[in-house]
Amino acid sequence: MKPTRRGTRWSDMPRDEAIARLIEAHGADIRGLALRLCRNEADADDLAAEAFAQAWKRWSTFRGDAKPSTWLYTIATRLCRRRMKRGATRRMPALSQVLPFAERGLPASAVHGDGAAETSIRNEEVRAAEEAIAGLPFAFRVAIVLKDIFELSVEEAAGVLGIKENTLKTRVHRARLAVRKALLSGARSRPAPEPIYPRRVCLDLLNAKQEALDRGRGFPIGQEVICERCRAVFRTLDRTQDVCAALKVGKMPESVRRAMRAAASEGGGAAPRHSRAKAGTRR
Known part of the structure; x- marks a missing residue:
């Protein structure tokens, strides 16, 4: 050390x-x-x-x-x-409830947003993220707090919790999707394009994106391979992690x-x- x-x-x-x-x-x-x-x-x-x-x-x-x-x-x-x-014990939403495949619209924050409008959207997202994280079961809440707010590595966060790294990642991914859904709730949207790949391929791409976020690296698959819908979903995941990082309390x-x-x-x-x-x- x-x-x-x-x-x-x-x-x-x-x-x-x-x-x-x-x-x-x-x-x-x-x-x-x-x-x-x-x-x-x-x-x-x-x-x-x-x-x-x-x-x-x-x-x-x-x-x-x-x-x-x-x-x-x-x-x-x-x-x-x-x-x-x-x-009281809290329940985690089912995975099917937080996956993006059934979404019919793209949020305004993933399409455009600058100046005063962007500031307003950002403030709303911060409040929504706080509430969403506070409502998660403890095991999922602590996982995303350590990983996306305090930006520990997967190895460090898993070590803090005494769990396997794959378990940590599973919890972070579920929690991140739940927070993402909360950020998009009520947002202005436009119709989303249809996916060009089968659901299984889309799920694999989503998992690859989550892994990239875990490592703090760029997405390993070329943008030309990803359809417009997936690119929009990935932008909202980037935004979710960015909003979570803003929740770190730096003053005492x-x-x-x-x-x-x-x-x-x-x-x-x-x-x-x-x-x-x-x-x-x-x-």
Whole structure:
């Protein structure tokens, strides 16, 4: 693993110094992850502080085989999973409901859009994506949050969740299609051209596009091979991933930073909500 800027490996640093530096380097991302998973700001603030308390307690177990950020993501997702088990179980839409083959129109955002109209469309898409991701079952929500919002590699995201890479990709692909459908709901459209290939070929092309998005690379098949309908669908998938990336929360309130530091202080006890409220952190 890479050393810190001072040439010291994270795993060799004293615990208090390491956790303090990790809070500054990754605190905002851990809070943002918790916010996307818990869907509640107060719960996210508490969970982020608890994650660093757990990191403080477990620092001796960090060997440096993974990035410290990946290790923190693992702690935070496990904490959120335990918390989410107390809530109602959500159902994932059937695959047939989110596949694009039955769609009869192309959305306006895939056909044109600039200036004020494009800004309006973008704002609507961001809100729709937030709601769609929040409504996914936890296993699918955490997969797309790690992959498309926090832009972890397939290998890193699968490692965080302790699942096989193919399982991770299956969940990301289903979740991405569900978010895409939410973005297109209610959008102005024009009639879509008929596909020129059998359904099986279209599905193979769709899977190839999803794999390309997973790798962050261009589509490996020449545009001259792809029909107009598939090109339009692929543009909406590009747009979906782009909107998801915009959902990353990059700022952290100073009150949350103080709560993280308190939680990770000697003893590793997470600061309770009522103590943070006294400090003026409840909003």
